[in-house]
Amino acid sequence: MEEEVKGISDYLEILNRHKKLILYPALLLTLVSVAVALLLPATYKSSGLILIESQEIPRDLVRSTVTSYADQRIAIIKQKLLTQSRIMEIVNKYNLYPNEVSKSTNTAIVELFRTHMSVDMVRADVTDPNSGRSKRASIAFKVSFMDKSPKTAQNVANELTTQFLDENVKTRTARAAETRGFLKEEGDKFEEKIQLLEKKIADFKETYSESLPELLPYNLSMVEKLQQELVVGQNQIISLKDQILTMNLELANFDILVSQKSGPLSVPQQLAQAKGNLASLKDKYSEHHPDVKRLKRLVESLEDELKTKNITNNGEPKNEYKSPLFLKLSSQIRSTEREIKRLLKRQKQAKEELASFEKRVADTHQVKRAYSDLVRDYDNNVSKYKELRAKELQAELAQNLESENKGESFTLIEPPSLPSKPEKPNRFKIFIMGFAASLGLGIGLALLYEMLMGGVRGYKDISRIFGYSPLVVVPVIKVASETVIKPFNRYTKLYWLIGIAALLLLGFHFLIMDIQILWFKFFRVISLL
DSSP states (O other): OOOOOOOHHHHHHHHHHTHHHHHHHHHHHHHHHHHHHHHSOOBEEEEEEEEEEOOSSOTTTSOOSOOSOHHHHHHHHHHHHTSHHHHHHHHHHHTOOHHHHHHSOHHHHHHHHHHHEEEEEEEEEEEOTTTOOEEEEEEEEEEEEEESSHHHHHHHHHHHHHHHHHHHHHHHHHHHHHHHHHHHHHHHHHHHHHHHHHHHHHHHHHHTTTSOGGGHHHHHHHHHHHHHHHHHHHHHHHHHHHHHHHHHHHHHTSOOBOOSSOOSOOHHHHHHHHHHHHHHHHHHSOTTOHHHHHHHHHHHHHHHHHHHSOBOTTSOBTTSOBOHHHHHHHHHHHHHHHHHHHHHHHHHHHHHHHHHHHHHHHHHHHHHHHHHHHHHHHHHHHHHHHHHHHHHHHHHHHHHHHHTTOSSEEEEEEOOOOOSSOOBOOHHHHHHHHHHHHHHHHHHHHHHHHHHHOOOOHHHHHHHHHSSOOSOOOOOOOOHHHHHHHHHHHHHHHHHHHHHHHHHHHHIIIIIOOHHHHHHHHHHHHHTO
16 A cells, blocks of 8 residues: 655645634733743843943053952952842842742842842953064943833842942952052061171171181281281391301401400400300301300309499490490391391281281182172072062052052943833733644644544545545535534533643642642743743
């Protein structure tokens, strides 16, 4: 048997045959959609337009410490304003949702408020001054609120707009103050570090005052100077000793005194000769040489003998004649000996000083590393301190910029107005959607019934099945009993359907969800259309 292929006429016949099944649901759903469209409460929307203005003072002169994008700041402010505590303040202030407050929790009311409040960005094509490229940027944003009362919608929108403006100023000022406070605190920390390092350096300099690296050139120059002084002093001492030796030899070979009688050498002559010989031996031998020791004893003996004699104030015998040359040589010898003693004393001091300066130079190399670490740490901290103080000054200017509202700001250019017509629901749209859905449901039921029930109907089905056309077509003849029983059966089915629907509603109400909550959610979804 060939597969049955239905044409448009067949479908039209099916629709005509089940027109009641199509019309009744369509009529019922259409009435329901009309009722919903008419019974849904009107919702009014009031909006305020806020302009995002750029910084008045050029950024090259004063740079703001608030560097986030406007979209980001608006999103942050929105989250701050939509906290549960702040939303409940607005709800209580303007007596929003009086029916829901007594029945629902604060969380549900907050969620309902959030669905009625919106922030929409206004974007435009702008040119980036740095790159010169065109891009989309936010230039303004709308703060809106919806409510059944137009006046309430306007009041709440005004409240939200004011809070956005105030929160922006508060946030920017607080951010600038926090930045300045942070920089000041860090600067104070570095100042304390610098003071501590200065004390360490001062203590270090006091401890190693003579071995500091900056004194190394001076210490080296003093070492060189003292070494030269020692060499020069030693040469002077040698020269003076040679002079004494020469003068003693002259005294030894010269008649110092002219006596009335010639005789053996006098004590002074012997003393002068002994000193000359002693000076000559000292240049050749050390102090421990036997001849040097013998001459020393001889000099001491002659000096003691000379003291015991009756001599004049100049140390000469009274009866002896004083030679002028003798007196001159003796004076030069004594003066030279005093100069040698002074030079020897200075040599000793110079050696001690040289040892001290050499120790300073040696210690400098050991001190240099620790001192360099302290100075480097000090310089780094001073550099960082200056940098932080400069940034603190910049942050102070930025704080003044924000407090005087000279930075990037939000300006209300269109305050929320009293709405004249409702924003939602779109009653015509609801009616059209309900009518289309009702027709679709009716047609779907008719096609489903035809597909499930099947059957042979009409002249075409008989001809297709048997291959022959029927001789006579007899229409359906209704009897009186069918016309009485059929309405009764129809009403019985209707009652059964109503009863089953009522039982399902009761079961849903007690076992799944409260009907009132379901009704509230239904209206909430419809109101968003």
